[in-house]
Amino acid sequence: MDHNTAPGGDDLLDFVNQKLFPYLHVLKDKASDNPNTIEYKIGEIFGEIKNRIQSVYNLREIIDHIDELRFASQTQKHELSHLYEAKIKNMGNAGRNGGEYYTPRPLIRAIVTVTAPKLGETICDPAVGSGGFLCESFDHLRAQNPQRTTAQDRTLQERTFYGKEKKSLAYVIAIVNMILHGIEAPNIIHTNTLAENLADVQERDRFDNIVANPPFGGKERKEVQQNFPIRTGETAFLFLQHFTKILKAAGRAGVVIKNTFLSNTDNASVSLRQKLLEKCNLHTVLDCPGARSSARRTRRKPAFDYPSFALPRAFFLWWRPLRPCTSESRGWLSRFRGFNSRHIFSVE
Numbered sequence: 001m002d003h004n005t006a007p008g009g010d011d012l013l014d015f016v017n018q019k020l021f022p023y024l025h026v027l028k029d030k031a032s033d034n035p036n037t038i039e040y041k042i043g044e045i046f047g048e049i050k051n052r053i054q055s056v057y058n059l060r061e062i063i064d065h066i067d068e069l070r071f072a073s074q075t076q077k078h079e080l081s082h083l084y085e086a087k088i089k090n091m092g093n094a095g096r097n098g099g100e101y102y103t104p105r106p107l108i109r110a111i112v113t114v115t116a117p118k119l120g121e122t123i124c125d126p127a128v129g130s131g132g133f134l135c136e137s138f139d140h141l142r143a144q145n146p147q148r149t150t151a152q153d154r155t156l157q158e159r160t161f162y163g164k165e166k167k168s169l170a171y172v173i174a175i176v177n178m179i180l181h182g183i184e185a186p187n188i189i190h191t192n193t194l195a196e197n198l199a200d201v202q203e204r205d206r207f208d209n210i211v212a213n214p215p216f217g218g219k220e221r222k223e224v225q226q227n228f229p230i231r232t233g234e235t236a237f238l239f240l241q242h243f244t245k246i247l248k249a250a251g252r253a254g255v256v257i258k259n260t261f262l263s264n265t266d267n268a269s270v271s272l273r274q275k276l277l278e279k280c281n282l283h284t285v286l287d288c289p290g291a292r293s294s295a296r297r298t299r300r301k302p303a304f305d306y307p308s309f310a311l312p313r314a315f316f317l318w319w320r321p322l323r324p325c326t327s328e329s330r331g332w333l334s335r336f337r338g339f340n341s342r343h344i345f346s347v348e
Contacts, residue, residue: 009056010056012056012059012060013051013054013056013059016051016059017051021046021050021051024042024043024045024046025043025046025047026043027039027040027042027043027046028040028042028043028044028047029043030043031043035185036158036185036187037184037185038179038184038185040185041175041179041185041186044175044190045172045175045176048168048169048171048172048190049172077180077182080180081135081177081180081181084176084177084180085102085105085130085132085177088102088130088173088177089102102129102130102132103129103130103132103133103213103256105132105136107256107288108132108133108136108211109136111133111211111254111255111256112133112136112137112140112211112254113140114254114284115209115211115252115253115254116252117137117140117141117208117209117252118141118144118208119141119144119145119148119152119155119156120152120155121160121208121209122159122160122162122207122208122209123137123160123161123162123207123208123209123210123211124161124162124163124207124209124210124211124246125162125163125164125210125211125212126163126164126193126210126212126214126239126242126243126246127164127165127193127212127213127214127215127239128163128164128165128170128171128174128188128212129165129170129173129174129213130170130173130174130177131163131173131174131175131177131178131186131188132177133211133212133213134161134163134174134178134183134186134211135177135178135181135183137161137209137211138156138160138161138178138181138182138183139181141156141160142156142182157183157184157185158185158187161178161183161186161187162187162188162207163186163187163188163189164188164189164190164191164192164193165188165189165190165191166190166191166192166193168190171188171190174186174188175188192224193239193242194220194224194227194235194238194239194242195224195227196227196242197227198227198228198229198241198242198245199227201245201246203248205246206246206247206248206251207246207247207248207251208248208250208251208252209251209252209253210243210246210247210251210252210253210254210255211253211254211255212239212243212255212256213255213256214235214236214239214240214255214256214257215235215236215239216235216236216258217234217235217236217258218234218235218236219233219234219235220233220235220238224238225238228241228242229241230268230271230272230275231268232266232268232269234268236257236258236261237261237268237269237272239255240255240257240272241272241275243255244275244276244279244280256288259287261273262285
């Protein structure tokens with residue numbers, strides 16, 4: 001960078017706010033004929049964010065540091081992606097809703113490993129957050145298929161990963177995270193997944209793999225609840241119904257759900273548990289540990305070392321759809337209601 005000709009003072013702020021950001025935002029309009037391009041996604045990103053750095057000195061210092069970075073090799077890009085995810089994680093440690101955007105990578109990796117996505121299959125996270133599940137799935141598929149053809153690489157880039165996110169900040173974080181991991185034009189839509197009517201879901205709308213950590217404790221409006229056969233205001237339970245609906249008949253799903261799902265006695269919780277057992281091939285309910293403090297109390301090392309902001313105590317559900325109800329599953333249903341099933345494990 002030539003510091004003699006580079007803008008400084010108020011000129012620098014004017015350049016960033018009035019020229020640079022608007023120029024990058026317009027890239028979306030210029031690439032509107034082909035949204036599956038990195039130009040379109042960059043335009044989307046800069047349509048959602050604004051420059052909040054109003055100190056010229058801070059802005060100049062940041063630019064100087066960024067100018068020292070190099071992105072020529074895949075290794076350098078990989079290091080940057082890890083740095084970016086570390087920053088997302090630190091948002092939670094600072095008490096800034098990081099748990100909403102970030103799921104601990106060991107838990108993500110375990111879910112992706114057991115669902116075992118294959119090259120050519122579609123993978124969807126309808127509550128995409130920071131995009132961690134899709135990034136890990138991308139890494140998994142590349143590691144499993146080191147000798148890929150050009151056509152397979154194109155499929156991996158353009159027709160494999162899909163996601164939806166309601167909140168603007170998480171939406172931008174997910175797109176940037178996926179681009180840094182090597183997914184050049186993420187198929188992420190900025191929308192409320194739960195606003196979709198399940199009755200309108202067709203076969204073309206279904207996916208081979210669902211991996212997700214939906215938000216806990218939220219409440220949806222009455223008109224949104226009308227889109228679901230089992231009415232409830234709890235967003236996690238609405239998402240669970242959405243997952244089962246958009247999963248293909250031979251697909252696999254691995255999702256995180258709040259721990260009260262097993263103990264709640266309200267009609268919605270009971271109906272959802274019954275649906276998972278009678279309409280789906282529920283494989284495993286894995287009891288995940290809570291924060292580190294619980295691990296200290298038990299003096300046992302947790303399988304997933306969550307940061308202090310982490311998920312509340314939760315369960316990981318893994319299932320396949322459409323198994324006929326048998327006498328065995330009916331017996332398991334009664335055990336499931338009593339939280340006594342041999343299929344429920346604790347990793348704490």
